[in-house]
Amino acid sequence: MTNLNPHPAFTLKSKHHIEALDITVLLCEHTATGATHYHLACDNDENALMIGFATQPMTSRGEAHILEHVVLCGSQKYPVRDPFFSMIKRSLQTFMNAMTASDWTVYPFASQNKNDYFNLLSVYLDAVFFPNIHELDFAQEGIRLELDKQGRPEYHGIVFNEMKGAMSGEIDQLYYALAPHLYPTTTYHYNSGGDPKEIVKLTHADLVNFHKTHYHPSNAIIMSFGDIDVADIQARLHDDALVRFDDAEKPSRGKQFVSMTETRLNEPVQVYDTYTADVSGEKMTHNVLAWLLPSITDPKQRLALRLMEGVLIEHAGSPLRAYLDSSPLGTSASPLLGLDDSHYEMAFYAGVRGSERELADDVENGILELLRSVAENPIDNETIQTILHQIELDQRHIGGDSMPYGLTLMLEGFGTALHGGNPVDMWEIDEHLSWLSEQVKEPNWVQNLIKTHLIDNPHRVRLTLSPDKDKAQRLIDDEKASLDKLNTTLSDEDKALIRQKSAELATRQAMIDDVDILPKVGLDDIPKAIKFAHANKQPITIGQDERTLYEYHAGTNGLYYYQVVLDLNDNLGILNNPLLPLYLELLSELGTDRYDARTFQAVQASVSSGVTARISQRTDRHDKEAMTSYLVVATRALARKPEAVELVSDVLNNTIFTETDRMSELLQQKQASWQSRLSASGHSYAIQTASRSMSKLSSLEYRYSGLPALSALKSFLKQSETDQAVWQTLSVRLAQIHEQVQNLPKDVILVCESDKADELKAVIKDVLNTPHKPVKSSVVVHDTLLAFDELSNSDDNKDIAWLIATNVYHNATAYPATTSGHEDTPALTVLAPFLRNGYLHSAIREKGGAYGGGASFDANSASFRFYSYRDPHCVATFLHFEKSIDWLLDNDHDADKLEEAILGIIGGMDKPASPAGEAVKACFSELHGRTKEMQEAIRAKLLAVTIDDLKRVAHTYLKDKPHVKASLAPLEKESQMAELGFDCHKIG
Structure with a gap:
């Protein structure tokens, strides 16, 4: 175990060892600023850290989400335009991201290399506490006006386009139609990601002020995990950031946001709304009930409500789930189903999809009748023990296959810590589980939970959400009308200023940053051998x-x-x-x-x-x-x-x-x-x-x-x-x-x-x-x-557009390439991040406004693919895919850029999974003929790839070679996609 003594600038508030996880949790407070630090000390070399803040927007303009983007666009110590993306290329990170939830924003990362870990910590600390928040970065990442060729205004911005895509999703529309009524007065009333109609109202000054009030150490919770000494981590926290909060501009103490308690409804409410859909057909309506429950800070109550949820919907045989799945009032249970403990005050959802507007009363009455039936009849002990078993099973399962294990634990505990609870209660539940096991022996104890929190709870919302095939077009028309109205108010001077700002942004985007001021690891830091779980192979007789x-x-x-x-x-x-x-x-x-x-x-x-x-x-x-x-x-x-x-x-x-x-x-x-x-x-x-x-x-x-x-x-x-x-x-x-x-x-x-x-x-x-x-x-x-x-029936090689209910594009082009054993595969593998890093990211995301774009090589499909995600453009993006090939072939390139591409590939290959996940991954690698020796040989070939190799394979497989295009495009763009030569398809 590592040294558990904190840095002198921090006060140790508590220490607790979790036997089941073999983790010691230290709670420390930075004495001067009040910043909270939880350290999860353990013998795990995948060290992780997360800097988080309580963020409580009281609008749907997206300030928390856009700020999350903009703080990662340059800071005082690292004044480059995109240190976040640059560090992805200069690091062996196993995870890097930033996330905005309804009431918090976090900046997590993980690495198995200690130098790399502290490099990332330095960049993240400066980004969140000392960002530049440049007006042009706000324009790029958030929202801006540009003029089209006819001089008419248009909205642009990465988050603006991201949320257009997000809010075209059926489940997102369902939740955000419900939330304002379930949470009528608190931050949860609003869309923290941003509603595109509201994002256009956000200003740069709003963003600066939001950072000033929310991103202070007093409002920060920092969590770390792994085998690095806590004092070493705290030394960096103190020296690189917290010690600098000591004057009028950066006072040592700032506002600490407290959890918002919702004003309770005295009687249930009914709400009717619509969502964008391909067609306004039958059996497409959602009828959903939602109840507001107590806060998450009482671990016993939270566990009791988890038990209540399990009794009702744990599996297909549970009474509420069985009723919803088989009800003739809908085709299936609603995607909003069960306990939601992601907010300060929890919620419970139940309902059906594939219903009709006129069946709303029947759905509501049926659910309430089912709940009364469960609450008025005995619940057998076997059912209770099954739920207790599932809770224990979830607790003991070690994750880490999709996200580093340490970050999984931290995210599980962050909400509780944010709202004044003890996150240890989320990581160690044995004591509370024992309490729960005793409580369920009391007659009608579970039934009373159902009565109290559901049947007799007046804070209930019934939402009826019906399909509207014209809504997507209406949103487009509303945006156009808003811009037309704005156009009538813009003077020549206003338009000149818009053009000037657009030119300034283009100049800024074209600047070549001195990324060498950022820390980095190199190819020498890459382990030559790979970790590979080895099986004890034994013969087993199965039948004959x-x-x-x-x-x-x-x-x-x-x-x-x-x-x-x-x-x-x-x-x-x-x-x-x-x-x-x-x-x-x-x-x-x-x-x-x-x-x-x-x-x-x-x-x-x-x-x-x-x-x-x-x-x-x-x-x-x-x-x-x-x-x-x-x-x-x-x-x-x-x-x-x-x-x-x-x-x-x-x-x-x-x-x-x-x-x-x-x-x-x-x-x-x-x-x-x-x-x-x-x-x-x-x-x-x-x-x-x-x-x-x-x-x-x-x-x-x-x-x-x-x-x-x-x-x-x-x-x-x-x-x-x-x-x-x-x-x-x-x-x-x-x-x-x-x-x-x-x-x-x-x-x-x-x-x-x-x-x-x-x-x-x-x-x-x-x-x-x-x-x-x-x-x-x-x-x-x-x-x-x-x-x-x-x-x-086999498809030919036509370009295909799938038309769906969305207002952005998802584009892809694929070129025939090689299988994994071909000698050109290592070069094609490295070529993908090289094109993304050097050309596609800037052209498609920064300048084009798409949420994402890049390239990948896939040996299973034997193809090299270009793609974009939540993209406002179609034709321009397909042109950029081709231009990236010319950019590679027509220019000389630095060896450093090649190294960055290789680092990214190796970092992805070396991401550890859970202990069980590592074993299963190794087994299937062998079953598919990919032995440890073979994988290490591929690794050596990747490290040996040259710029000449990249140009050679680009000539061989990409330049002027046959390819196939595809796009998921808005329904309203069918005629335009057909004119572009796409064979247009619809679902069903």
Whole structure:
């Protein structure tokens, strides 16, 4: 363990060791300024730090969000235009970001290199406490006026365009239609990210003032995690920032914002609103109830409400979830469902999507009646114990596969700390869990929670949100009318000033910064070897087959991770089946020969995290028309519950596909959820569309898991409303896939702590060799499911535009390239960040106003792709993709820029996962033929790439070479996209 003595400038307020996590939490206060510092000391070399502030905007002009962008555009010590993006290129960071929530803003980073960690800390400290907040950076990142070729004003700005994209998402519109009524007087009433209609009212002076009042050390909470001594971290905090708060301009003490308590409603309210949609069709309305609950600062009450939530909606068999999923008043439960503890005062949501406006009363009455029924009847102890089990399972699971583990912990505790609670209560809940276990023994204790916080709680809002196919165009027209009105008030002098500011911004964007004033690491700091978890491979007999058990020992905090891996490699009958993705979606959600679907979900929840099914695929290293494929059925469980192993076998051996009502519910949910995420993931779908024909795997993924599959699912569900026979056909065809899957060869992955391995292996061997009667389909059908079977028709290489309800573009261009084993792959891999860093970021984001843009090489699709995200432009962006190639070929380039590109690639490769995640990642790398030695050889080749290599592969694969374009574009732009040569498609 590291030295736990704080720096002299800090006062130690408390120290607490969390046994289960082996972390010691220090709470310190900077004596002079009152800045709060939580340090989570542990033996983890992925050190992380987060600087956070209470930010409480009382408008929807986006000041907190835009400030988050602008403070990272240069500071007193580092006066370069974009130190944040520059440090991404000059660092081995495993995470760098900035995030704005409703009532806080945080600046997190992580690195495994200690020099790099302190470099990042220096840049972040100067950025948040001493930013330049230049007026032109506000214009670039936030909002500005420019004049078009005819001299008419237009709005531009990165956050402005980002929020246009965000607010075209169905779920965002649902939440922000509800929040102002649930929180009528506090900061949560407003959109902290910014409403585009309101962002245009924000001024530079507003931003400067918001920083002055909110970004003071007295209002800061700093959290750190890892094996660096706390005193070393605090020395940097003090010397680089906090000690400088000592005069009239920067006083040692500033305002500390306190949590806002909402004025409570005396009676429920009803609200009607609309959202942008492709069509104003039937069964597209959301009817949702929301209740305001107590604050998050009481850990016992928070845990009690988590239990209440679990009793109602933990799994498909829970009463409220079952009611909402199966209700004829909607197609599925609302995406706003359950306990929301992200604000000072929590909320609970329940409702349906796919409903009708005139059914609002029925939905409300049905939910309240269901709640009364639960509250008036006994709740069996098994249900309570299942929820307590799930809470413990969540607590013990060590994350870190998508975000560094330390940052995950810090974000879990930050809200509690912000609002005056003790974040240790979020990291160590054993004592509170014991209290909860005693409380539930009291008669009607859980029922009384439901009565108090839901049934008898008058602070309830009912929102009816209906589709409006004309709303997107109306928003465009409203913005145009606003600009037309503004145009009538602009004098020649006003327009001259706008042109002058535009010219100044263009000059600033074209400046070559002296980035050498920023700290950096170099190629010498890159470890030559990679970390790679090695399995203890053991033979295991499964039936008549001799297969392999891959055993990994890791610090899993009392959990084990169990996966059955089925080899699909030679079974094209399964891989080419357009219903395979639906099969995977439904596999663990349906019933078995012993349990119906809802009961089986309860059984899964009682002993595990649930069972999941997925497919793992990689393109062959040398042949783009070949691939390795594995079907994976997995679970996670407490080591004291080995019966979870049997669940996986139940799913594989005993699933039945006859519960068509449940299948309908699940597919309705999938379609609605999929469609609502299009705007948020638009660039991914554009990339997938553009590269769809460049490898066997990319073709399969596009047709069966891309937008054609969504369109087919939507068509199938529409057809099923009038032709119930299609469910019988689907049922039998899924059962036929299942019969094929049962006969696939199986291997096993087990990740656990070493002292649990032998017991678990004995259970695994016993379960896998227990005879079972294969579930066979008694019916053979040859009927087609036209919507899905037509997916097998191959697409040509047309440029495609998918038209969706959005007001920004997501663009992509793909060029055929190489597989992972080709000699040009390392150069193509480095070329992508080189083009992004040197040209695309500036052209598409800074100057073009898109939220993001770049390039990537993907060996699975054997393609090199350009993309943009939440982009106000279409034609100009596609031109920039091509211009970036000319920029590379027509200019000389510094070796430093090449080094930056390589650093970024290696940093991404070296990002650690959780202990279990590292083991599973290593196992699948080997299964797909990517050994440790092979990966280290690729690493060496990446480090050897030259500028000449980049130019050579650009000539070979990109310059004047065939390519495919794709765009997710606004519905209203169909004629324009067609004129540009795109084949226009709509969903369903």
